[in-house]
Amino acid sequence: MGMTMTQKILAAHAGLDSVEAGQLISAKLDIVLGNDITTPVAVNEFNKAGFTEVFDKDRVAIVLDHFVPNKDIKAAEQSKTCRDFACTHCVSHFYDVGKMGIEHALLPEQGVVTAGDCIIGADSHTCTYGALGAFSTGVGSTDMAAGMATGTAWFKVPSAIRFNLTGKLSADCSGKDVILTIIGMIGVDGALYKSMEFVGKGVHTLSMDDRLCICNMAIEAGAKNGIFPVDDVTLAYLDGRSERMPVVYEADADALYEQQIDIDLSQIVPTVSCPHLPENTRPAAELGGVKIDQVVIGSCTNGRMEDMEIAYQTLRGKKIADGVRCIIIPATMKIYKECVEKGYVSAFIDAGAVVSTPTCGPCLGGYMGILAAGEVCIATTNRNFVGRMGHVDSKVYLASPATAAASALTGYITAPQEVQS
Amino acid sequence: MNTQGKVFKYPDNVDTDVIIPARYLNTPDAAELALHCMEDIDTDFVKQVQPGDVMVAGWNFGCGSSREHAPLVIKTCKTGCVIAKSFARIFYRNAINIGLPILECEQAAEEIAAGDQVKVDFDTGVIADLTTGKTYQARPFPPFIQNIIAKGGLLASLKED
Numbered sequence: 001m002g003m004t005m006t007q008k009i010l011a012a013h014a015g016l017d018s019v020e021a022g023q024l025i026s027a028k029l030d031i032v033l034g035n036d037i038t039t040p041v042a043v044n045e046f047n048k049a050g051f052t053e054v055f056d057k058d059r060v061a062i063v064l065d066h067f068v069p070n071k072d073i074k075a076a077e078q079s080k081t082c083r084d085f086a087c088t089h090c091v092s093h094f095y096d097v098g099k100m101g102i103e104h105a106l107l108p109e110q111g112v113v114t115a116g117d118c119i120i121g122a123d124s125h126t127c128t129y130g131a132l133g134a135f136s137t138g139v140g141s142t143d144m145a146a147g148m149a150t151g152t153a154w155f156k157v158p159s160a161i162r163f164n165l166t167g168k169l170s171a172d173c174s175g176k177d178v179i180l181t182i183i184g185m186i187g188v189d190g191a192l193y194k195s196m197e198f199v200g201k202g203v204h205t206l207s208m209d210d211r212l213c214i215c216n217m218a219i220e221a222g223a224k225n226g227i228f229p230v231d232d233v234t235l236a237y238l239d240g241r242s243e244r245m246p247v248v249y250e251a252d253a254d255a256l257y258e259q260q261i262d263i264d265l266s267q268i269v270p271t272v273s274c275p276h277l278p279e280n281t282r283p284a285a286e287l288g289g290v291k292i293d294q295v296v297i298g299s300c301t302n303g304r305m306e307d308m309e310i311a312y313q314t315l316r317g318k319k320i321a322d323g324v325r326c327i328i329i330p331a332t333m334k335i336y337k338e339c340v341e342k343g344y345v346s347a348f349i350d351a352g353a354v355v356s357t358p359t360c361g362p363c364l365g366g367y368m369g370i371l372a373a374g375e376v377c378i379a380t381t382n383r384n385f386v387g388r389m390g391h392v393d394s395k396v397y398l399a400s401p402a403t404a405a406a407s408a409l410t411g412y413i414t415a416p417q418e419v420q421s
Numbered sequence: 422m423n424t425q426g427k428v429f430k431y432p433d434n435v436d437t438d439v440i441i442p443a444r445y446l447n448t449p450d451a452a453e454l455a456l457h458c459m460e461d462i463d464t465d466f467v468k469q470v471q472p473g474d475v476m477v478a479g480w481n482f483g484c485g486s487s488r489e490h491a492p493l494v495i496k497t498c499k500t501g502c503v504i505a506k507s508f509a510r511i512f513y514r515n516a517i518n519i520g521l522p523i524l525e526c527e528q529a530a531e532e533i534a535a536g537d538q539v540k541v542d543f544d545t546g547v548i549a550d551l552t553t554g555k556t557y558q559a560r561p562f563p564p565f566i567q568n569i570i571a572k573g574g575l576l577a578s579l580k581e582d
Binding site: 024037038040041044045048049050066067071072074075077078081121122123124126138139140141142143145146149150154188189192193219222224277364365366370383385386387388390392 | 434436438439442443444446447448449461462480481484485486487488489490492493507509510511514515518519563565574575576577579580
């Protein structure tokens with residue numbers, strides 16, 4: 001029996017010729033990741049268990065991104081715990097304020113993760129790196145602690161759903177519309193415990209930023225991981241960036257999939273997830289009556305350069321609607337700097353938006369854009385659960401950067417085409 | 422091992438943001454965090470929960486973020502166990518790793534009502550609703566996971582190996 005791409009990577013990291021769905025394995029890890037919320041819990045577990053050394057100082061990544069620059073004293077203490085641990089153990093991939101970015105934009109950008117890797121991260125959106133052709137999945141802090149100590153983790157080998165992509169996206173759509181459409185089709189537990197493997201002739205039409213966004217939200221369908229095959233787009237992205245040699249794995253021709261779902265990219269329309277679950281999707285064009293108070297463009301899902309470019313194309317020379325707060329957060333310092341150098345930041349400010357240094361802040365209701373009771377936000381983030389961005393009676397609609405920026409101009413949920421001049 | 426207590430009933434897709442909202446995650450202190458357990462969908466839970474009480478929920482319990490704080494606050498509230506139709510995978514893993522008993526049983530999760538008294542035997546997976554007199558059989562853990570639980574969690578099992 002053939003293996004899926006995910007199974008191939010897991011078998012190689014477990015030192016086995018083959019694995020099958022349901023099998024329990026122990027796999028070697030290429031990178032173990034944590035952030036300023038999950039790392040302090042892991043540090044506590046690591047120390048409590050009596051470990052004194054990390055397995056490899058070059059294979060641990062700690063990124064301060066959720067509450068930095070620190071929002072309050074408690075957050076500062078958590079950052080300090082991470083900083084002290086990183087210093088004690090000489091963690092080479094430690095990213096503090098000034099170097100940091102939102103972890104899932106930062107690690108691919110910096111070449112810390114690469115094709116063929118087996119990665120765990122104490123953050124659910126660790127599944128993002130599947131875009132590079134890696135097996136990458138979110139875990140908790142105890143798994144992070146164990147991973148840092150031993151360089152291994154146990155996994156139950158997942159089965160997979162094969163998404164066969166054909167066609168090409170229309171100009172007003174991006175990776176976000178693809179993944180929201182898929183979550184709308186299969187539901188928030190539609191891929192529970194499974195891999196989502198994206199294949200087909202449509203793959204090569206998707207940019208790396210589109211793929212990173214699609215894999216990022218695999219967890220919102222309950223998936224263990226999302227993964228793309230390695231092609232010219234991947235290799236061009238990794239070239240000159242990847243710290244380690246990429247290793248290319250391919251699914252076997254006779255790999256067993258639980259299900260195949262065909263997606264014609266040309267049929268995707270700008271899509272919005274309505275409160276309070278990512279599966280509550282509707283075409284943006286049908287939601288024109290929904291008035292908004294706030295727009296957030298950023299996050300590990302949509303804070304990359306292409307997202308900033310879309311926001312710039314939409315907002316330049318225009319004005320944010322009265323009564324709307326528009327918050328734009330480039331996901332890494334590199335992207336932030338590029339936005340400054342290209343004049344995007346000036347254009348955003350002239351339009352009436354604010355631009356923050358990288359942070360997860362508003363996405364998880366941490367700070368930097370918290371909603372009051374009754375307020376409505378359209379955001380390029382990844383979750384619209386009850387209370388996710390603030391008060392329990394606030395609402396979050398999830399959308400692409402194009403739809404969010406268009407909505408910022410009108411004050412209502414607006415499909416991108418409606419504001420194109 | 423077993424637990425007995427009153428049932429708190431919750432719907433499908435209970436996410437980690439309502440189990441413990443991120444606005445409180447500026448501390449890793451479990452006792453402080455536990456004061457806010459479930460508050461965005463059930464402000465009475467923390468006031469009413471007694472040691473050994475049982476959460477019963479629908480599909481995909483614990484979906485969303487990877488925060489281990491979620492099973493940790495449920496455990497810190499001295500909840501005896503969580504029974505659900507299914508669990509989100511990271512929550513499932515975290516619960517095992519920190520030693521919060523969880524059981525998957527679709528029929529029990531469907532039929533057991535809020536306020537019922539239930540008794541749960543973790544060794545056999547038998548769930549008894551003492552209020553209705555009905556019993557249910559939960560799916561047992563695979564031996565690999567039973568070993569982690571028996572040794573007191575993931576790190577304890579690693580130390581022993």
